[in-house]
Amino acid sequence: MDNRSGQKLYEKAKTLIPGGTMLLSKRPEMFLPDNWPSYFSKSKGDRVWDLDGKEYIDMSIMGIGTNTLGYGHDEVDAAVMQTVKNGNMSTLNCPEEVWLAEKLVHMNPWADMVRFARSGGEANAIAIRIARAASGKDKVAICGYHGWHDWYLSTNHNTGDGLSGHLLPGLNPAGVPKNLKDTVYPFHYNNFKELEDIVATNDIGVIKMEVVRNFGPEDNFLQKVRDLATKNNIVLIFDECTSGFRETFGGIHKKYGVEPDMAMYGKTIGNGYALTAVVGKRGIMEAAQKTFISSTFWTERIGPTAALKTLEVMERIKSWEIITEKGKKMQEGWLKVASENEIKINVSGLPSLSFYSFESDNALAYKTFITQEMLKKGFLASTNFYASIAHNDADFALYFEGLNDVYKIIADCEKGNADIMQLLEGPICHSGFKRLN
Numbered sequence: 007m008d009n010r011s012g013q014k015l016y017e018k019a020k021t022l023i024p025g026g027t028m029l030l031s032k033r034p035e036m037f038l039p040d041n042w043p044s045y046f047s048k049s050k051g052d053r054v055w056d057l058d059g060k061e062y063i064d065m066s067i068m069g070i071g072t073n074t075l076g077y078g079h080d081e082v083d084a085a086v087m088q089t090v091k092n093g094n095m096s097t098l099n100c101p102e103e104v105w106l107a108e109k110l111v112h113m114n115p116w117a118d119m120v121r122f123a124r125s126g127g128e129a130n131a132i133a134i135r136i137a138r139a140a141s142g143k144d145k146v147a148i149c150g151y152h153g154w155h156d157w158y159l160s161t162n163h164n165t166g167d168g169l170s171g172h173l174l175p176g177l178n179p180a181g182v183p184k185n186l187k188d189t190v191y192p193f194h195y196n197n198f199k200e201l202e203d204i205v206a207t208n209d210i211g212v213i214k215m216e217v218v219r220n221f222g223p224e225d226n227f228l229q230k231v232r233d234l235a236t237k238n239n240i241v242l243i244f245d246e247c248t249s250g251f252r253e254t255f256g257g258i259h260k261k262y263g264v265e266p267d268m269a270m271y272g273k274t275i276g277n278g279y280a281l282t283a284v285v286g287k288r289g290i291m292e293a294a295q296k297t298f299i300s301s302t303f304w305t306e307r308i309g310p311t312a313a314l315k316t317l318e319v320m321e322r323i324k325s326w327e328i329i330t331e332k333g334k335k336m337q338e339g340w341l342k343v344a345s346e347n348e349i350k351i352n353v354s355g356l357p358s359l360s361f362y363s364f365e366s367d368n369a370l371a372y373k374t375f376i377t378q379e380m381l382k383k384g385f386l387a388s389t390n391f392y393a394s395i396a397h398n399d400a401d402f403a404l405y406f407e408g409l410n411d412v413y414k415i416i417a418d419c420e421k422g423n424a425d426i427m428q429l430l431e432g433p434i435c436h437s438g439f440k441r442l443n
C-alpha cells in the first residue's frame with residue numbers, strides 16, 4: 007500500500023502521546039492496525055486526503071459524527087474565516103455566545119438558560135455539577151455514554167462492571183478517587199423497573215440519559231422516566247451530544263414529546279468546530295452561580311460563530327431529513343449486499359448513525375477485511391456509517407459495487423472455501439479499549 011507516511015507518523019505518535027491519539031475511536035487500531043492511513047492532510051465534503059495525498063471517500067464515522075454538513079462546509083467556513091479576520095479572542099466577550107444562547111433557548115421552549123463548553127465530556131460534567139448543586143444531592147442515575155470525566159467513570163468503583171453496558175466492558179477507572187464509589191448508578195435503556203428500584207433505594211438527585219442510542223423507547227419508557235423524576239423532585243437531563251440534530255432540528259426528545267430539565271448538545275452543532283452547550287430551566291441553571299464553573303477557552307469565538315452558521319444552514323435545508331434518508335439508503339444497501347451473498351448481518355442504530363455486525367465467529371476479522379479491501383478501492387470504511395449531506399448517489403453506487411466484491415470473498419470464507427486469516431494483511435482490529443505498547 008502507498009499510505010505508509012501516516013503509519014510511520016503514528017509509530018512516532020505512540021512514543022510521544024500515550025494512547026497514540028486523543029480519541030479512542032480514532033485510533034488506527036480501531037480500523038486497520040498497521041495499515042490505516044491514520045492522518046489527514048485535507049478534508050472536504052465527504053472526501054479525506056491522507057499524508058501521501060491519496061483521496062478517500064469517507065463512508066465511515068465522518069469525524070465521529072461531527073460533520074453532518076460534510077467537511078469544510080463553505081458557509082460555515084466563511085463565517086469562521088470572518089471571525090479569524092476580525093479576531094478570535096479578546097479581553098471582552100464575544101457577542102456570538104449571547105446570540106447562540108438566545109437561539110438555543112428559542113429551539114428548546116422548555117429551557118431558559120445556556121452554558122457553553124468545547125467538548126461533550128465537559129458539557130456533561132458541567133450539567134452534573136449544576137444539577138447536583140440545584141438538587142442538593144450527590145447521587146446520580148445514568149444510562150448511556152457521557153464522557154471521560156471522574157463523576158462518570160466512578161460508576162465502575164461500585165460493585166459490578168456497571169459501565170459495561172454503556173461504555174466499555176472491563177474499564178478500570180484508575181485515577182478516579184475511590185470515595186466517589188456509590189454516587190453514580192447505571193440503569194439499562196427501556197428497563198424502567200431497574201430505574202424505579204434505584205430511585206426507591208437511593209437518594210437520587212439527578213437522572214442523566216441518552217434519549218435514544220441504538221434502539222428507541224418501548225412501553226412509554228421516556229414519559230415514565232419523566233414522571234418518576236417529576237414525582238421525586240429529580241433533575242432529568244437528556245444527553246443529546248450524539249442524538250441531537252440527527253432526526254429533528256435539535257434534540258431527538260422532540261420526536262417523542264418528552265421534555266427534560268436540562269439537555270446537552272455537542273458533536274454536530276458546530277459542524278466540526280468545537281462547541282457544546284448545556285441548556286436548562288432557569289431554576290436549575292441558576293445553581294451554576296452557587297458553584298464555580300469557568301474556563302478560558304470557553305470564551306473563544308470560533309465555536310459559537312460556527313454553531314450559529316451551522317444552525318442556520320441545518321434549519322434552512324432540514325439537514326436531519328437529508329441525513330436520515332442517506333442513512334436509510336445505507337442500511338438498505340448493506341442488507342441487500344448481505345442477502346445477495348447469503349451472509350447474515352444485523353443492522354441497527356438511528357439511520358444517520360448506522361452500524362451492523364456479522365453473525366459469525368469471524369465477525370471482527372471480516373470487519374477488518376472490509377476496511378482493508380475498501381481502503382484499496384478508495385474508501386474509509388468499516389461497519390458503521392455516519393451520514394452527511396455530502397454523501398451523494400454516485401458515492402453510494404461506487405461503495406456498494408466495491409462492498410459487493412468484498413462480500414463475495416467473505417461468503418467464500420463462510421462456506422469454508424477461503425480462510426479469512428490468510429487474507430488479512432495485518433492484525434485484526436481492536437473492538438475496544440486496549441493498552442498500546
Ligand SMILES: Cc1ncc(COP(=O)(O)O)c(C=O)c1O
Pocket residue numbers: 125126127128130150151152153154216245246247248249272273
Ligand atoms: C452521548 C454522548 N455524550 C457525551 C459524549 C462525549 O463527548 P466528547 O467526546 O466530545 O467529550 C459523547 C461522545 O461520543 C456522546 O456520544
